[in-house]
């Protein structure tokens with residue numbers, strides 16, 4: 001059976017990012033958080049825009065004050081007061097100073113700022129009590145950034161720091177990748193929506209809710225296709241619709257070896273190429289990954305043909321395979337230039353962890369900060385892949401490699417981070 005690592009490599013190789021020319025939209029900066037920038041940004045402005053003061057104090061000529069001390073204070077005449085947002089009117093001549101405040105424009109003639117605490121005001125004069133460094137507390141025009149250079153490159157995710165940069169660069173509208181459209185449906189005759197009274201043998205379709213939330217959290221736009229019966233015609237219709245409307249298709253259920261598990265054969269009948277049928281992992285062994293032939297350019301509404309993930313129906317298996325494979329694939333698809341690969345790190349395990357050792361095993365639980373160190377706590381209760389009840393507060397999965405049957409309590413374990421940073 002295919003290893004998890006090989007499956008990941010196949011999937012990430014199949015997924016191609018959205019097209020930065022064709023798959024983009026213009027949005028307002030207020031709506032930019034968590035979006036991915038599709039054109040590089042530069043500014044004509046220098047940062048800082050002007051020479052300005054980093055302190056409340058006095059703008060002086062260094063040559064005048066370089067010998068100043070408590071005992072031999074330099075006396076300067078204060079010629080002007082310069083608050084932030086004001087254009088200085090006078091030039092500071094030898095023997096003169098200007099009162100200045102943080103962020104205010106430096107007056108011509110002055111090259112240094114002496115902070116207020118190192119001065120004493122006497123009427124229209126100021127006494128400089130300490131020798132400053134030359135050019136101290138002056139933020140020079142262009143010192144942080146010179147106009148014309150690249151500020152942000154394509155493929156960066158926008159959060160508060162990048163949005164602040166864009167605002168400072170007066171970029172009130174910007175071009176971002178559109179959100180990937182992800183079609184989602186659940187397959188199974190036993191499934192009903194949460195508002196229905198359960199008849200014998202029925203269960204609630206929880207997967208579609210979970211997958212929609214995961215798709216949204218990963219920056220995608222879910223296209224909900226509902227519950228599809230274990231009926232080849234109904235499944236073919238749903239997949240054929242999704243093929244032309246989505247960048248990615250997620251189904252859950254119907255990918256194992258049962259008589260009603262039709263997904264693979266329908267994909268084949270629609271001309272899809274199946275790249276993965278199962279993976280040596282637990283939970284999540286039955287997993288179908290397929291692609292469709294690229295339609296002719298004239299019939300295309302988007303740059304790529306979609307990738308299909310037939311996730312296993314068991315609720316935990318559907319989530320684990322999403323976290324392990326679909327989430328990185330969505331990040332790559334969405335245009336992120338870097339950081340789409342899954343993130344693993346090592347922590348101490350609070351609990352003993354067990355596996356049968358034959359497949360790479362993912363155990364759900366939570367990372368908790370104990371005395372400043374992250375510790376993995378296995379979720380209490382049954383670890384059957386059909387039990388979703390103890391999934392609440394899961395924020396990491398412990399990974400036991402093939403061949404490892406036990407990790408003792410307090411020993412180190414590798415965990416997969418599943419909440420997006």
Ligand SMILES: Nc1nc2c(c(=O)[nH]1)N[C@H]1C(S)=C(S)[C@@H](COP(=O)(O)OP(=O)(O)OC[C@H]3O[C@@H](n4cnc5c(N)ncnc54)[C@H](O)[C@@H]3O)O[C@H]1N2
Nearest residue numbers: 186188204205206207253254255256261285312313314317
């Ligand atoms: N003979 C074998 N049987 C099974 C194997 C196997 O290797 N040989 N693998 C098992 C494993 S592992 C898994 S996982 C499941 C995967 O099954 P399917 O993907 O075909 O899914 P279904 O049979 O349709 O359903 C499985 C299970 O999950 C429940 N389910 C399905 N959809 C949903 C949903 N939307 N929300 C909540 N729960 C759902 C369904 O009722 C079943 O209980 O196959 C094993 N069998």
Ligand code: MOO
Nearest residue numbers: 283284285317385
């Ligand atoms: O993958 Mo099944 O996921 O082991 O229950």
Ligand SMILES: [Mg+2]
Nearest residue numbers: 254256258261
């Ligand atoms: Mg089945």
